Structure formats: C-alpha cells, structure tokens
Amino acid sequence: MDHFTYVNSQLQAEGVALRRIADEVGTPVFVYSSAAFEGHLRAFDSAFKAKPHLVCYSVKVASNLALLSKVAKLNLGADIVSGGELFRALKAGILAEKVVYSGVGKTASEIKQALAAGILMFNVESEPELSLVSSIAKDQGLKAPVALRVNPDVDPSTHPYLATGLKESKFGVPVAEALSLYLRAKDDPNLSVIGIDCHIGSQLTSLSPFVDTVSRLKVLLGKLRAAGLNIKYLDLGGGLGITYESENAPSPAEYAQKILSGLGDEEVTLIFEPGRAVAGNSAVLVIKVLYDKITPEKRFVITDGAMNDLIRPSLYGSHHAVAPLTQAQAGTDSIKVNVVGPVCESGDFLAKDRLIPPVSAGDYLAVKSAGAYGFSMSSNYNSRPRAAEVLIEGDSYRIIRARETQEDLIHGETL
Numbered sequence: 001m002d003h004f005t006y007v008n009s010q011l012q013a014e015g016v017a018l019r020r021i022a023d024e025v026g027t028p029v030f031v032y033s034s035a036a037f038e039g040h041l042r043a044f045d046s047a048f049k050a051k052p053h054l055v056c057y058s059v060k061v062a063s064n065l066a067l068l069s070k071v072a073k074l075n076l077g078a079d080i081v082s083g084g085e086l087f088r089a090l091k092a093g094i095l096a097e098k099v100v101y102s103g104v105g106k107t108a109s110e111i112k113q114a115l116a117a118g119i120l121m122f123n124v125e126s127e128p129e130l131s132l133v134s135s136i137a138k139d140q141g142l143k144a145p146v147a148l149r150v151n152p153d154v155d156p157s158t159h160p161y162l163a164t165g166l167k168e169s170k171f172g173v174p175v176a177e178a179l180s181l182y183l184r185a186k187d188d189p190n191l192s193v194i195g196i197d198c199h200i201g202s203q204l205t206s207l208s209p210f211v212d213t214v215s216r217l218k219v220l221l222g223k224l225r226a227a228g229l230n231i232k233y234l235d236l237g238g239g240l241g242i243t244y245e246s247e248n249a250p251s252p253a254e255y256a257q258k259i260l261s262g263l264g265d266e267e268v269t270l271i272f273e274p275g276r277a278v279a280g281n282s283a284v285l286v287i288k289v290l291y292d293k294i295t296p297e298k299r300f301v302i303t304d305g306a307m308n309d310l311i312r313p314s315l316y317g318s319h320h321a322v323a324p325l326t327q328a329q330a331g332t333d334s335i336k337v338n339v340v341g342p343v344c345e346s347g348d349f350l351a352k353d354r355l356i357p358p359v360s361a362g363d364y365l366a367v368k369s370a371g372a373y374g375f376s377m378s379s380n381y382n383s384r385p386r387a388a389e390v391l392i393e394g395d396s397y398r399i400i401r402a403r404e405t406q407e408d409l410i411h412g413e414t415l
C-alpha cells in the first residue's frame with residue numbers, strides 16, 4: 001500500500017499535505033510517514049506470529065532516533081553494524097538484549113562496548129574476529145554470546161553491490177568451513193555459541209534464494225545439534241525487496257509463509273533483520289526545482305536535491321519515481337528530462353530520461369521510496385548541509401532532524 005497519495009491534487013501522507021512541510025521546513029527534506037513505518041514493522045512481526053521470533057530492524061537503513069524509538073515502542077530489536085549504531089539504538093530505548101551485531105570489521109573497542117551493553121549476540125564473520133571476541137570476553141570476565149554468519153553461496157539475483165551471500169563475497173564464513181569453526185567455538189570457555197546467522201543480500205524480489213538458504217542452514221543446524229551445540233537462534237538477515245518501479249516485491253506475509261514452510265517443525269527462535277522493507281516506502285525526498293535548463297541534447301530539471309542527499313541513483317543506477325507535489329491536470333503532456341542536482345559530478349542525478357509533467361522554478365517534486373539508504377547514506381559533499389528529516393504522525397508533523405547549518409559543516413575543524 002502506498003502511503004503517499006494525492007488528495008485534492010496535493011500529494012499527502014496521513015493527514016498532512018507535503019506542500020505544507022516544504023513551505024514551512026524548506027527543501028530538500030525527507031518526509032517519513034509514521035503509519036507507513038510502523039505498519040511495515042507490524043506486518044513483519046505479525047507474519048511470523050506462528051513461531052518464536054524477534055524482528056531486529058536494520059539500523060543502517062534509516063537511523064533517526066525518532067524512527068528507532070518507534071521500533072522500541074513496538075518492543076522490537078535492532079540489527080547494528082557499528083558502535084555508533086549501538087549508541088543510537090540504546091538512546092532510542094531499544095533493549096540491549098534485543099540487539100544483534102553484524103559486520104565484517106568490528107573493532108576491539110566496538111566489541112567491548114557491545115559486550116558491556118549486554119547485546120543478544122555477535123554475528124561473527126571470520127575466524128580472527130571470533131578469536132578477538134573471545135579474548136575480549138576473557139579480559140572482561142564475561143561470556144560472549146555468538147552466532148557465526150554463514151555464507152550459504154546462494155545467488156540473490158540483485159544488484160552486484162547488494163549481493164552478500166555469494167562465495168566470492170567478503171561477508172560471512174563459507175558454509176563448508178562453518179562446522180569446524182563452530183566446533184572450535186564450542187570448546188571456548190569465553191564464548192556461548194547460540195545461533196546461526198546469514199544475510200544474503202538486499203532488494204530481493206524472488207523468494208527462492210531465501211528458501212534455498214533455509215534449506216542449507218537446516219542441514220547445518222542438524223549437524224551442530226548432533227555435535228552437541230545448543231543453537232537457539234536462526235537469524236535469516238534482511239533483504240526483502242520493495243517496489244520502486246514495477247518490481248513485484250513479495251509481501252512480508254508471502255515471505256513468512258515460504259520460510260516457515262521451508263523450516264518445518266524445527267524448534268528454533270527466528271531472527272529477522274529487515275530494513276528496506278520497513279523504511280523504503282515510508283518516506284519521500286521533497287526537492288525544489290531551481291532551473292529548467294534546455295540544451296540541444298537534453299532537458300535538465302535542476303533541483304536543490306542532489307546525490308549527496310540521495311546517492312542510490314548514482315551508486316546503483318537505481319530507479320526512484322519522481323512526482324510533482326501538485327498533481328498535473330489530466331491531459332497535460334509530459335516532458336522527458338534528467339532530474340539533477342547542483343553537485344559538480346556528471347554522476348549527480350536523481351532520475352534520467354524520465355517523463356514528468358512540465359515544471360518551473362519553485363515547483364516541488366517528491367522523489368519516492370527514499371526512506372531506505374536515503375538520509376543514512378547522505379553526505380556533506382560540495383559542502384552541502386544535510387537535509388532536514390520530518391515525521392508525519394496523523395494530522396501533524398514534527399522535525400526529527402534539523403536541517404544542518406553552514407556552521408555544522410565546519411564542526412571540529414581548525415584553521
């Protein structure tokens with residue numbers, strides 16, 4: 001369901017017209033719908049109600065405290081990939097005992113921080129990381145709860161940058177080597193081996209890679225249990241795709257149905273780390289047209305939003321729908337344009353060869369499906385202050401991150 005729809009020709013979410021936010025807060029601005037964000041979290045959680053499970057929202061996807069506090073209020077957990085994300089998750093009220101920690105390059109200080117906080121488990125991605133976690137746990141007189149992130153070598157059929165479970169990937173431990181590493185970890189008095197983890201990629205619109213993964217991990221689970229390991233958790237990562245353009249993305253319910261039937265009556269608590277499926281279609285990026293520039297070759301709609309605000313088109317060539325905040329009148333002929341920003345890179349575009357209604361300077365556009373890997377991947381490139389973030393809740397909205405100022409740009413710098 002699209003939470004951003006036209007009402008009386010104005011694009012709105014819940015009870016608030018985006019035009020009002022653009023006028024009052026300025027642009028570029030990320031506008032999130034709390035109903036969408038929470039609705040997607042609830043859909044995920046209830047899809048698995050037949051089985052013990054924990055939904056750990058992937059913090060890197062959209063990490064504003066106000067969003068994380070929605071996760072906390074629903075009693076859900078977090079999947080983190082850095083100490084900074086742990087700091088955010090705890091600040092927002094997410095319980096440490098519901099936090100899982102993934103990532104190939106955890107530093108010693110991050111491991112200490114997470115151990116001291118009492119997280120649910122470390123998703124360990126290599127043998128040297130396992131040794132480091134063990135020695136830090138020993139120093140602190142603690143037993144570290146661990147899962148191994150297993151690389152099942154399945155092809156998620158997604159953008160190459162988004163595939164993480166192929167055998168050439170930097171992520172995880174190859175499934176064939178996992179058993180021997182598990183057996184070593186089992187005998188380590190500083191470790192408590194409690195789970196199997198994986199995350200095969202992102203923006204998957206086919207369910208068969210997930211089904212293949214479940215069947216491979218079930219085999220491993222059987223071997224581990226036969227070897228006397230008490231595996232309580234099976235963490236299947238995130239990765240469920242969304243509709244940006246015309247992709248036929250499965251719903252959380254369809255995803256759950258396949259996974260639960262693949263799993264059978266295996267007694268294990270499932271963990272999921274959804275990110276994009278929660279946040280992606282929960283926000284739009286509202287931008288303003290600066291110039292309509294016509295060259296002999298192309299027509300450029302130059303806006304105040306750019307690749308530093310939303311890098312996905314530049315980084316992955318990804319598609320985001322672009323829609324005017326005020327709906328064009330029926331019968332208006334479209335123009336074919338590149339929607340670009342002010343950044344000094346030819347790779348700075350938000351949409352290419354796109355048909356949109358004619359626009360003029362001052363008009364607002366919404367770049368849709370911008371909630372996942374949008375603000376969280378934004379930067380200050382070209383010394384552009386980062387955009388504001390706004391959250392709509394019913395008939396009102398609030399600023400959940402102030403637009404950065406020029407002073408913010410030089411924070412911590414010296415002459």
Ligand SMILES: *Cc1c(COP(=O)(O)O)cnc(C)c1O
Nearest residue numbers: 058102202238239273274275276
């Ligand atoms: C990025 C990431 C996720 C979230 O992936 P989505 O495709 O956004 O659901 C989950 N787990 C891990 C380990 C990740 O790195």
